[in-house]
Amino acid sequence: MSKQHVRQLKQRLLNYLLSIILVFFNGAIHAATLSDDAGHSLAITHAKAGAYKQALSIIKPLADKHQKPSRFYYDYLSILGWAKQHKSVIGQSVDINVQQAPLYVVKTIAIALRDQRLFVDAERLYRTITARFPNNVDGKIGLTLVLIDQQKYTVAKRQLTVLSKQHPKNTAVLYALAYLHESKQEFLQAIPIYEQISAINPADRSIHKKTILALNKIGASHLAFSLIKDPSLFTPAELASIRANMAAHQIRWGQVPSLKEEHRFDETDIAIRDLKNNIKDNQQRLGEVSPITLNERFDLLVALRNRVLMKAVIQQYESLISDNINVPNYSKNAYCDALLYQERPNDAENCYVEIIATGHQNINAKVALFYAYLENEKFTTAQQWIKKIAAEQPSSLKGIGKRKILKGNPKKTQTESASALSIAFADDLHQAHQLFTAMHGTAPYNTSLRKELSNVYYWRGWPRRAQIEYAIGLHQEPKSVGFKLGQSRNWLALKEYPLAEKTISELVHLYPEDKGVRKQSRLWAIHNMREFKTDITFDKSNGGTNGSRGMTIDSYLYSSPLDYNYRAYLHHRHAQAEFTEGDSLLNHAGIGIEYTAPNVLLSAELHKNHFDNNRVGLSLAGQYSYNDYLSTSFEFETLSKNTPLRALNQGIYAKSLTLGAQYRWHESRSVGTNVSYSKFSDGNKRKSIGGFWNERWHNQYNYKFSTRVDLFSSNNSKNNVIYFNPDRDYAASIAFENDFLTWRRYEDSFNQRLILSTGLYNQKNFSTGTTWGIQYEHRWKADNRFELIYGIKRTKNLYDGNHELGWNYYLTLDWRF
Numbered sequence: 001m002s003k004q005h006v007r008q009l010k011q012r013l014l015n016y017l018l019s020i021i022l023v024f025f026n027g028a029i030h031a032a033t034l035s036d037d038a039g040h041s042l043a044i045t046h047a048k049a050g051a052y053k054q055a056l057s058i059i060k061p062l063a064d065k066h067q068k069p070s071r072f073y074y075d076y077l078s079i080l081g082w083a084k085q086h087k088s089v090i091g092q093s094v095d096i097n098v099q100q101a102p103l104y105v106v107k108t109i110a111i112a113l114r115d116q117r118l119f120v121d122a123e124r125l126y127r128t129i130t131a132r133f134p135n136n137v138d139g140k141i142g143l144t145l146v147l148i149d150q151q152k153y154t155v156a157k158r159q160l161t162v163l164s165k166q167h168p169k170n171t172a173v174l175y176a177l178a179y180l181h182e183s184k185q186e187f188l189q190a191i192p193i194y195e196q197i198s199a200i201n202p203a204d205r206s207i208h209k210k211t212i213l214a215l216n217k218i219g220a221s222h223l224a225f226s227l228i229k230d231p232s233l234f235t236p237a238e239l240a241s242i243r244a245n246m247a248a249h250q251i252r253w254g255q256v257p258s259l260k261e262e263h264r265f266d267e268t269d270i271a272i273r274d275l276k277n278n279i280k281d282n283q284q285r286l287g288e289v290s291p292i293t294l295n296e297r298f299d300l301l302v303a304l305r306n307r308v309l310m311k312a313v314i315q316q317y318e319s320l321i322s323d324n325i326n327v328p329n330y331s332k333n334a335y336c337d338a339l340l341y342q343e344r345p346n347d348a349e350n351c352y353v354e355i356i357a358t359g360h361q362n363i364n365a366k367v368a369l370f371y372a373y374l375e376n377e378k379f380t381t382a383q384q385w386i387k388k389i390a391a392e393q394p395s396s397l398k399g400i401g402k403r404k405i406l407k408g409n410p411k412k413t414q415t416e417s418a419s420a421l422s423i424a425f426a427d428d429l430h431q432a433h434q435l436f437t438a439m440h441g442t443a444p445y446n447t448s449l450r451k452e453l454s455n456v457y458y459w460r461g462w463p464r465r466a467q468i469e470y471a472i473g474l475h476q477e478p479k480s481v482g483f484k485l486g487q488s489r490n491w492l493a494l495k496e497y498p499l500a501e502k503t504i505s506e507l508v509h510l511y512p513e514d515k516g517v518r519k520q521s522r523l524w525a526i527h528n529m530r531e532f533k534t535d536i537t538f539d540k541s542n543g544g545t546n547g548s549r550g551m552t553i554d555s556y557l558y559s560s561p562l563d564y565n566y567r568a569y570l571h572h573r574h575a576q577a578e579f580t581e582g583d584s585l586l587n588h589a590g591i592g593i594e595y596t597a598p599n600v601l602l603s604a605e606l607h608k609n610h611f612d613n614n615r616v617g618l619s620l621a622g623q624y625s626y627n628d629y630l631s632t633s634f635e636f637e638t639l640s641k642n643t644p645l646r647a648l649n650q651g652i653y654a655k656s657l658t659l660g661a662q663y664r665w666h667e668s669r670s671v672g673t674n675v676s677y678s679k680f681s682d683g684n685k686r687k688s689i690g691g692f693w694n695e696r697w698h699n700q701y702n703y704k705f706s707t708r709v710d711l712f713s714s715n716n717s718k719n720n721v722i723y724f725n726p727d728r729d730y731a732a733s734i735a736f737e738n739d740f741l742t743w744r745r746y747e748d749s750f751n752q753r754l755i756l757s758t759g760l761y762n763q764k765n766f767s768t769g770t771t772w773g774i775q776y777e778h779r780w781k782a783d784n785r786f787e788l789i790y791g792i793k794r795t796k797n798l799y800d801g802n803h804e805l806g807w808n809y810y811l812t813l814d815w816r817f
Helices: 003-025 027-033 036-048 052-065 071-082 086-095 103-115 119-132 137-149 153-166 171-183 187-200 205-217 221-226 236-253 266-285 291-306 310-322 329-341 345-357 363-375 379-392 410-425 429-442 447-459 463-476 481-493 497-510 515-527
Strands: 396-398 406-408 531-541 549-558 566-579 582-597 600-610 615-625 630-637 654-666 669-680 685-699 703-716 728-745 748-763 769-782 786-799 802-816
Touching (some): 052 071, 103 137, 119 137, 236 266, 266 291, 329 345, 429 447, 463 481, 748 786
Antiparallel strands (some): 531 549, 531 802, 615 630, 669 685, 748 769
C-alpha cells in the first residue's frame, strides 16, 4: 500500500471521528451539515446502540424539518418508544393517522398507551393493527395483553388458545399466556408455561427466575430456594421473601401432629431459628422497618407462642411497641394468648377486646376472650359473650364446586361446647350435664364432646362413670392430651395412685409446657406432701351441762404417703371445761396409720388418754364405696371420743361402735344415716340413730344456697348420772346455708358463709322446745395446699327442760407442706 493511500485512509478516519464528536456535542449542527439521509442513518445507529439521547437530538430536527407525517417523524416516534418516553409518544401521536401509518409506528403508539394504563385506547389501537395487519402475530399478542390488563380474561384466553395452537414455539405467545395466569394469581398454571419457554430458549435466565418466584408464591418456597443456582439473579428483597415464606411454612408445619409427641416442636424450633437469622440479616440488608423484616418479626411472635415460650412472646411484642411499630392482629393475638397463659387475665382481656374491635373475625380470638372473661371471674359476661358467638356460627357449611355438599360446622360445635363449659365453670353442673349429654347424643363420635362430658362426670363426683368415658376417648384418640389429663386426675380421685403417677409422669415428660399438665403435676406433688390438720374451738355457755367454758384442740400430723397407700400420723387432742364440781382436762395422744385404696379407706390408731386413770385405747375406722353413689362406714373405739368430758372427769369412759351409710346423687344432693352403740364403764348403754338430707337449691359460682335436715334419737339405760344422759330424746333441725364467693383468683379464694338453723327437741319427761343457731364464718384457700376457716356461732339448746345460750368460736386449719 502506498504512503499516499495510507494518508488518505488516516484523513478519512480523522474526519469520521471528528464528525462523531461534533454530533455528540451538537447533534443539531451536524444534522444541518450532514445530509438528511446520513443524519437519519446516524440516529438509527445511535438508537440501536442504546444512545437514545444522541439519537433523538439528531432525528428530532429532521422530523420537524419535513412535513408530517414523514419517515423521519415515524422513526422519531419509534426512537421515543425505544427510550421509554411513552408520554412523549402519546403527545406526538396526535399527528399520526393510524389507518395509514406503518405497522411499527402504530405498535409504538399502542405500547405507549398500554404503558400509561390507557387500556381502552390501547385496545382500540391494537384492534386497528389486527384489522390492518391480520397476519401480524405481535399485534394479536399485544391485544391479548391489553385485554388481560382490563381483566377481560375470558376473551384473552380464547384468543391466546388459538395463537398457541398456531404458534406453539412462539415464546411471545407463551409469555402472554403466562401473563394471563400471573394476572389471575394462577401461578401453579403459569409454571408449565415457564417450562415450555425454558425448553425453547434455555439461555433465558429470566424465565428461570420467574419459575422460582412463582413456586415461592404458591407455597413451595423450600423447593424454590433449592432451585436457586445463581443468587445474583434476584434482588435482596426477593431472596428475603423466599426465606421469609420458608419460615412461615415451617411455622405451619409445626402445627401438624407429629408421629412422636417428643418431636412435636422440631419444626417450630427450626422456624424460630430461621426467623431470628432472617431478621438479623434483613435488618442489615433491607433496613429495620422494611416490610419483610417487620413481617418476620410478626411471624416470630406466632412461632414463639406456638412453642409456648410465652415470656419471649411478651418481650418481643414489647420490643415492637417500643420501636413504635403497629403490630397486626394475627401477631397481636399471640401476645394476648401469652398474657392469658402468664395469668394476666385483665391485660389479656383488654388485648383481645382491642383486636376484636378492629373487626378481626378470627373465631379463636373470640373464644380466647371468653376464657379471659372466665379467668377474670366475669362469668355473666363470659356466658353472654360465648352465646352470642355461638349464635353467629351457622350449623352447617356448604362445600365448593358443582356439588355443594353440606357438612357440620366445627366452629358451631366449638362455641356451643364452650357455652356449656361456661355453665359448668359457673358451678351449674346439672344444666351443663344436660347440655353435654344432648350434644354428645347428637355427635357420639365427637371426641371433644366426649371429653367434656367426662369432665362433667368427674366434677359431679362420679369418677367411675368418668373413667369409662375417658377410656373410650383414649381408644378413639390415643394421643389426646385432654383425655390423658382427665384420666390422670380421675385416677387420683379413684385412689389408683400408681396409675395416676405413671400417667402424670408421662404427661410431664411429653408436655411440660401444658398448663393443665403442670397443674396436675402440682396436685400430685401436693398429694405426696405431709399434712397438718387442726380444729380449735372455744365454748361459752350460761349453763353447765357441757361446761360453762371450754376449749378443744384436735390436731393430726400426717406423713407423706408410704408405698402409695399408707400414711402414718400423730394425733393429739386437748380438751378442757369448767363444771360446777370442778374443772375437767383431757390430753389424748395417739399414733396411727391410714390406708387408702380404690373403694377403701381404713385407719387404726393406738392412743392414750392422760387423765386421772390413764388408759390406752384403740380406734378402728373405715369406709367402703360401692359405686359413685353408695358408701358405708364404721368406727369402733375402746375409748370413745364422744364420751362426755364430764363423765371422763369422774373416771367414766365408754366403748362405741358406729355404723353408717350414705347415698350421694351428685354435688347437690345426699342423704345418710348412722346407728351407734356406746357402753359406758358405769353400766350405762346408749343407743342412737340419726339421719340427714342435704340439698343444694341454688348453685352458682358466687352464691350457693343449701338446706340440711337432721333427725336424731337416742336412749340410755341408766338414770341419775353426772353427765347429760336423757332416758330418751328426739331432735329435728333444719339449717339454711348461704355460701358467698367474695374473691377468687385462680387457686386462691375467699368465701363467707352464713348458716341459720332452727329445730325442735324433745326429751322424755320434759316438754318439747325449740332450738336455733346463727353461724358466720370465713374460708380462705390458697395454692391447693392451704385452707383456713374461722367463725363464730350463737346457739340456743335445751337440756333437761332448760334453755342454754352459748357462744362458739372456732378455727380450722388444713396445710400441706
